[in-house]
């Protein structure tokens with residue numbers, strides 16, 4: 439029997455811990471083509487994305503309200519929490535179509551919500567130009 443076949447256990451085995459940490463530092467600026475979980479289409483830019491990346495909105499009394507916890511009943515519209523997508527959706531009248539509502543909808547509440555989301559994300563990262 440070769441001597442090296444019985445390895446002493448007194449050396450603690452350090453699995454490459456640094457590798458696990460590195461894989462967590464993945465920047466999530468651009469959506470990956472590989473999407474896991476439910477996929478929705480943004481009503482603004484029409485891109486498909488995981489529903490965890492999109493904001494759900496529902497209509498209440500002719501006002502579009504954000505539903506970040508996805509608890510509100512009724513038909514929902516999905517979009518990136520991005521002012522550009524909001525403007526695109528507004529221009530194309532995507533909300534009345536997505537929400538099956540006739541006539542104009544008030545987007546002030548949703549706009550304020552998205553702006554506050556943007557401020558929060560800008561604090562952590564780099565501001566995005568247009």
Ligand SMILES: [Zn+2]
Pocket residue numbers: 480481482483484485517518520523
């Ligand atoms: Zn979008």
